Amino acid sequence: MNPRLPAAVLWDMDGTLVDTEPYWIAAETPLVESFGGSWSHEESLRLVGLGLDDAARIFQDAGVRMPVDDIVNRLTDDVLAQLTTRGVPFRPGARELLASLRDAGVPTALVTMSLRRMAQSVVDLIDFEAFDIIVAGDEVARPKPFPDPYLRASELLGVDPADTIAIEDSPNGLRSAVAAGAVAIGVPNIIGLEGAGAHALWPTLSGRTADDIAALHGAHFRGVRR
Incomplete structure (x- = not known):
């Protein structure tokens, strides 16, 4: 059968x-650095598969002084912009x-x-x-x-x-x-x-x-x- x-x-x-994981990683470093922090590739890997709200709280712990929803929306907007310019991989x-x-x-x-x-x-x-x-x-x-x-x-x-x-x-x-x-x-x-x-x-x-x-x-x- x-x-x-x-x-x-x-x-x-x-x-x-x-x-799109490289797009997310490319969006994360400038976000953290804009608040005077540093962000490594290893730290990005910790977020793979994590809910966006949970990831946003990790960015807050890294010094990003923004509400959770604002962090989520900023990262999403950045990734969407990359999809528009670089295409869907x-x-x-x-x-x-x-x-x-x-x-x-x-x-x-x-x-x-x-x-x-x-x-x-x-x-x-x-x-x-x-x-x-x-x-x-x-x-x-x-x-x-x-x-x-x-x-x-x-x-x-x-x-x-x-x-x-x-x-x-x-x-x-x-x-x-x-x-x-x-x-x-x-x-x-x-x-x-x-x-x-x-x-x-x-x-x-x-x-x-x-x-x-x-x-x-x-x-x-x-x-x-x-």
Whole structure:
């Protein structure tokens, strides 16, 4: 019997669908330095996959004398400006896998800790109807690594979280997906994912199709039944 596709595939955005992490890092250093502080690449890596409000509080601790919402909006505006001038840098194979899933009739959701306006801007630049829904960081009570974002996406799609696959590039994102009950694929980008709980680690999405998603989904549930 052919493997069955999941009820939905749930995508992280920054670092998974699009390689915007360098854009965020490029926005962070000038922000901290404008208040007389210093900011290192290692400190930026600590924020990968973190909710924006939590990240803003870390910037406050680094000397940024701005309210949380103002920090979030400034960073978002900076990243959006880079997207406008430099383009949307899709991760290798991400757009193709997304198109393959859509061609196969699989519902998809974008589950991101970025603001809705940024997520919508990225989705609007995709040249096909890529997602059924968006769940953004300003629309959930608790950010990743809590399960709330993935639970909300499953609820909006009307599917059982256990019958979904989530694709993530950060430990916090993987923990969120696993806590929600999804089968989680880790696709490393700028930080390692060993020990973060992924059900599978794929070095890249390049060459992956809906058939690979179905095979992973089927293998996971055969293992569960055993």
